[in-house]
Amino acid sequence: MSNWGIPIPETLFSIDPDDIEQQIDLLGGAPLIIKIQEGTHGLGVILAETKKSAKSIIDTFYKMDTNILMQEFIEESNGEDIRVFVIGDKVVASMKRTSGNDEFRSNVHRGGRTEAVKLTSKEEFMAINAAKHIGLGVAGVDLIRSKKGPLLIEINASPGLQGIEAATGVNVAKKIIQFVERNCRKK
Template sequence: SLAEAFRGVKAHFLMQEFVREAKGSDLRAFVVGGKVVATMMRQAREGEFRSNLHRGGSALRVKLTREERATAIRAAATMGLGIAGVDLLRSDRGPLVLEVNSSPGLEGIEGASGIDVAGVIIDYIERCARRRSR
């Protein structure tokens, strides 16, 4: 198996389950200060299962379910992050956390969501700085 081959060369690796029902799409929830401030769905291009925008995927406007929002917020909090990009998959078992990004890019999300995410981040940082200076 592939895992045995990597073990044989003593390489570090991470294996992820393939979630067929996600159909080449994932959700990005941008969490700032414990709130989901912007969302998008990334859809893979034809013939590809990875939805990364730099691989030709597209960014679409999406509304998260209450469970998806709660999962994204919980994932960011679990990692101790005030700012995070949480990638989720829609599965038959409910939302699955694909990854939590501590330094998420803004590519696609501002256009897809119509939200000035950079401005929201700046406001959050300013609020945190004011609290610390008291």
């Protein structure tokens, strides 16, 4: 995404168990986010608040032969992110998700609250182009707002509808079906 001008948090794939400390330092140290590559609904996303805990978590994943990536922690996002639903070449709905309780993840499945949100033109551009660059006709694009501006944190190829329709009043499922019907006719 960075190559296409879409900003992301500092990120690296962790592949060498012998230089965990250097990997953490490359991201600016703790706190940092550790993600397993097969996670869903916020599962497998861990906030390591200290370097010691980060090393322990990463070492455990290595021993379990689990692929992980690490990202800088964007503290100013305050447990909020934005889910943008892109269908074709346009944004059809967007919501802000705010974490609940003592949770840092804002996923609805983790107790996050939702509300409709107005995107900036840059956020809309980022979401549409992120989906386009990886070839998705339907995508849930997750962004966070940071001191550096909006950052892309994830693109979901099969995003859930939980929360987005209630928060926005948009029948996203219907829009997906209409998109599929239009594109099946073209082929």
